[in-house]
Amino acid sequence: xxxxxxxxxxxxxxxxxxxxxxxxxxxxxxxxxxxxxxxxxxxxxxxxxxxxxxxxxxxxxxxxxxxxxxxxxxxxxxxxxxxxxxxxxxxxxxxxxxxxxxxxxxxxxxxxxxxxxxxxxxxxxxxxxxxxxxxxxxxxxxxxxxxxxxxxxxxxxxxxxxxxxxxxxxxxxxxxxxxxxxxxxxxxxxxxxxxxxxxxxxxxxxxxxxxxxxxxxxxxxxxxxxxxxxxxxxxx
Ligand SMILES: [Zn+2]
Numbered sequence: 298x299x300x301x302x303x304x305x306x307x308x309x310x311x312x313x314x315x316x317x318x319x320x321x322x323x324x325x326x327x328x329x330x331x332x333x334x335x336x337x338x339x340x341x342x343x344x345x346x347x348x349x350x351x352x353x354x355x356x357x358x359x360x361x362x363x364x365x366x367x368x369x370x371x372x373x374x375x376x377x378x379x380x381x382x383x384x385x386x387x388x389x390x391x392x393x394x395x396x397x398x399x400x401x402x403x404x405x406x407x408x409x410x411x412x413x414x415x416x417x418x419x420x421x422x423x424x425x426x427x428x429x430x431x432x433x434x435x436x437x438x439x440x441x442x443x444x445x446x447x448x449x450x451x452x453x454x455x456x457x458x459x460x461x462x463x464x465x466x467x468x469x470x471x472x473x474x475x476x477x478x479x480x481x482x483x484x485x486x487x488x489x490x491x492x493x494x495x496x497x498x499x500x501x502x503x504x505x506x507x508x509x510x511x512x513x514x515x516x517x518x519x520x521x522x523x524x525x526x527x528x529x530x531x532x533x
Contacts, residue, residue, distance in 0.1 A: 302477040304339050304367075311364040312476065313362035319480040320348050322527045324357035325406060328487055331356050333404040333468070334503045336388040337476050339406050340399070345392055349379030371446075383444050384521045390449030391456060391472060398472040400479035405468035408490040413463030420504030422492035427518045429471075430511050432459045441464035461486060478518065 308416045319335040331354075346365050348354070354364040366377025370393055372385035402508035412419050413436060421427030435455045441448055444463070452470065456462040460482055462470045471486065473479030496502025505513070 304342055304344060309339060309346065309367070310362065310369070312339065313365040315476040316346055316348055317360045317362045318528060318531075319402070319476050320360035321359040321531055322480060323402070323483060324360070325530055326484060326487075326527075327482055328406040329404045330529060333357065333402075333478060334384070335389070335400070335402050335480060336392075337400045338398070339367070344368070344375060344441055345370070345389055347381060347385060347388055348472050350382045353419050354379055365437040373456050378527065379485075382440055385427060386446050387452060387470065388442040388447065388449075390453045391470070394450075394453040395456070395458075395472065398476065399477040400473050402471045402479040402483045403464075403468060404483055406483065406487045408494060409463070409467070409469045409487050412490050412493070413465050418493075419490045420485065420493045420496070420502050422489050422496065422504055422512050426488050427480045428514050428517065429460065429485040429511055430489055431507075431514065432461075434461045435459055436465055438465050442467070445489075454477050456479035456530050467496070477520050481520065481523055495518055 316335045316337055323329040323333060331351050334348040336345050337418045338345055345368050346472060347368060348360060363378055366379055366381050367375040368385055369375055370383050370389050372381060372389045374381055384403065387403055391398060391401050397520050419430060421430040437452045441488045443452055460472055464470065471479050471482040473482055493502050
């Protein structure tokens with residue numbers, strides 16, 4: 298390690314594995330390719346683990362724990378054999394502003410991106426998956442990559458206390474209290490976007506009321522089972 302740091306290596310290894318799994322799931326579901334990244338805060342520290350830089354590490358389908366690097370809150374490398382992604386500040390600036398957030402996911406998932414482009418609302422269309430839409434989705438109005446601290450800070454400001462933010466004509470960011478939650482939010486968001494799109498071809502989609510959304514939330518089972526389901530899709 299290039300910095301003298303003290304972290305629980307077991308916790309770090311577990312997070313590296315979860316991040317790699319999350320990347321493979323997102324790639325399997327075609328929400329990402331070699332672009333996009335999953336990150337996690339190392340609990341109780343100012344360090345962040347993040348999937349290493351794009352093309353160098355290949356398709357996210359092939360993501361492994363050794364291709365996850367550790368950075369500090371300025372996005373500077375602390376540990377790892379690869380480079381950090383150029384959009385690392387997108388993650389670190391959100392972690393700085395949101396102590397409740399333990400994981401950040403950034404993808405260029407297509408249907409959600411189309412909704413961001415048109416400023417159209419993704420509706421809560423189906424079951425528990427609609428939970429991802431319990432709060433409004435703000436938009437960061439720039440298609441440019443988020444590589445400067447000021448850009449990352451602006452995204453974090455606009456995100457506020459939401460779970461999701463559109464990066465217009467670029468992609469989306471989801472956050473969560475765990476890697477599982479942030480990854481699953483990205484998946485569920487794309488699914489609701491797909492159903493809203495299909496609904497609008499057929500007629501006028503209605504979506505659920507806020508009350509129904511709350512009921513879905515309280516009826517929902519633990520996230521572990523859902524994670525196991527998506528992990529199972531990898532056939533590993
Ligand atoms: Zn991006």
